[in-house]
Amino acid sequence: MYRIELFDYSINFGTLPKITHDGKVLIISNPKISGLHMQKLLKNIQAREIYICTIDDGEEYKTMASVESILQSAFNHKLDRKSLFIAFGGGVIGDIVGFSAGIFMRGIPFIQIPTTLLSQVDSSIGGKVGINNNYGKNLIGLFNQPKEVFIDESFLKTLPSREFNSGFAEIIKMAVCFDKEFFLQLHKYDDKNLLDTIKMAVRIKAKIVKEDEKENGIRAALNYGHTFAHAIELETNYKKLLHGEAVSIGMVMANSLALKLNLISNEESQNIKNLLEAFNLPTTYKINNINNFKSLMLLDKKSQNNKIKFVLPKGIGSFALNDDVSDLILDEVLREFA
């Protein structure tokens, strides 16, 4: 089994192996993944007692209410400090479960078994967990590393193609900021390369996280496209677009800013847009109200003292952070999308 080591745990690739735990296990999943794949998971777990708890899927359920329902289930079944949570689903499940495990009895271990491309290449890796609230995305949370991650690409066979493509937005994000060769390879992507592509993306992400777990520096670059995307998701109430789709648009917006600041060329900007579109990702958006959109961007966790910190590509394969963009230039960019 191919492994990538991160801190004191492994990210394991390939067919899900046996998981044994000397204590109680609570699996948290969503109704759809439970129906499709719970049988396979249960067959692979050996534990003192196993419980299953399902949470409705979608960003709008990444809330404190869902956390409380997981904790309720854990208390009802008398889980204790020797117990284990397993997150079995996409990014929403992984984020809520990692947060719940971090605060249940001051922290118990959890395992990530991501079942979407987006969570396999990005959200299950690196220990950022948390929930959304009225003020924005992931504003309440923890850095809480899992005990182990299992990436079994066979779960992706049942993934709707729109969700599959959404995962590619995060893969492209990593290539643009960190690895030009990977970016070029993605132009020749073919389903046969799926597992290798996932491994490559995880390798990049794990390297960044290892260098900067708490996001004091380089890890911020993983938010390329995200400051814009979070505002888009808030404006559309998380309802119209998948996360990766919003990130795709956000990258195009960031590119427009990078272009004005002479960080990338017109051709590079066009290349990124073409690659996004090759994966059927959206690259246009109509902003409702520019001032409102800016105030939503300010809610981003990277903002400090009322300044938005932008992550921008610097050519292909590198990036720049800029928290000193003039209102004039930002307005110009946003007007292109209004």
Add this chain to the structure above:
Amino acid sequence: MYRIELFDYSINFGTLPKITHDGKVLIISNPKISGLHMQKLLKNIQAREIYICTIDDGEEYKTMASVESILQSAFNHKLDRKSLFIAFGGGVIGDIVGFSAGIFMRGIPFIQIPTTLLSQVDSSIGGKVGINNNYGKNLIGLFNQPKEVFIDESFLKTLPSREFNSGFAEIIKMAVCFDKEFFLQLHKYDDKNLLDTIKMAVRIKAKIVKEDEKENGIRAALNYGHTFAHAIELETNYKKLLHGEAVSIGMVMANSLALKLNLISNEESQNIKNLLEAFNLPTTYKINNINNFKSLMLLDKKSQNNKIKFVLPKGIGSFALNDDVSDLILDEVLREFA
């Protein structure tokens, strides 16, 4: 200024010094402490912007709802990752604020300024933070160390004597488990020794916490009396007794068990009881329903696989952990209080 170092921060004793912070500060307090002492605190803080948020006092407010109201206030005033929370109050305030700071934007720093004896000698030290829920005390929480602790005994002048005495329960707890000489000194306690007594208790606690931050071993001994106390507090809905009072009764119950297991002598047990009573702490209690009481004890975080882990004194100045007490003996102990 006298200091005790713990991990990478200081516990400072004496008159509250100037606190400066290059960012926004949110002070969280309760209405009473705000009225009595906020002026003094505000005079001592220099920050970019200062906000105050009050939470009603009492264990029944140590809930997720209070956490959400603190976070709401932080988001409303656009606090960011460079901001600071200050906990200004007793143990309830310290616990909620430490938890809120730990999950706000995945963690920002917080300062503890405890204003009760109990929080000065115990709860503000060591980074255990969290909230209660229907299932029990502190069942949701984190290990989250503060950035700094300031212990100014002048705040205790306005403390009602019942609350003051309640703090002594925790001081006696530490003496019984860890320091026979300190136990003997406490018999000669006089108000002139207050600051020295606080320092001694904090020194003991800091030493234990440094050795075992995450409570994998010795730190559990700080829970002497607490497994019984938590059940008492649940049975009385946190309403009849102060925490230290419940702990006082819990220690007497633990002593009765220790006596039956030949861990302490009758005389030692009586000495502890006398010392508690010298500080006007309660030592008797009437259990409503023994089976119910036992199931409440099982909700303790130390319980694993349906076994209660007891912390028991071993003579004076030492302790024993025991998770193999027979139901027969436990029933005998509880019947003494029924």
